[in-house]
Amino acid sequence: SVGDYLLRLRLLMAQRRLRETADAxxxxxxxxxxxxxxxxxxxxxxxxxxxxxxxxxxxxxxxx
Numbered sequence: 001s002v003g004d005y006l007l008r009l010r011l012l013m014a015q016r017r018l019r020e021t022a023d024a025x026x027x028x029x030x031x032x033x034x035x036x037x038x039x040x041x042x043x044x045x046x047x048x049x050x051x052x053x054x055x056x057x058x059x060x061x062x063x064x
Contacts, residue, residue: 006033011047014040018056025052 014032017023023031029040044052 007043008047010034011044014044014052015048015055018052019059025056028052 010033014028014034017028017032018025021028025040026037029035029037032040034040034043041051044050044055048055050058
């Protein structure tokens, strides 16, 4: 659906910002269209299996 597409797009934007910047996660959340950091964290974890901070520390997607 359109809503799912937009969510995936916002999550991809957040992933890129987490990898390429040192911006605060709350700032990234708002800039990428999420209501707040908690909203981003819930959606991000459901999509990637990692919290945004874990994703940032690992430098990207989960490693096998």
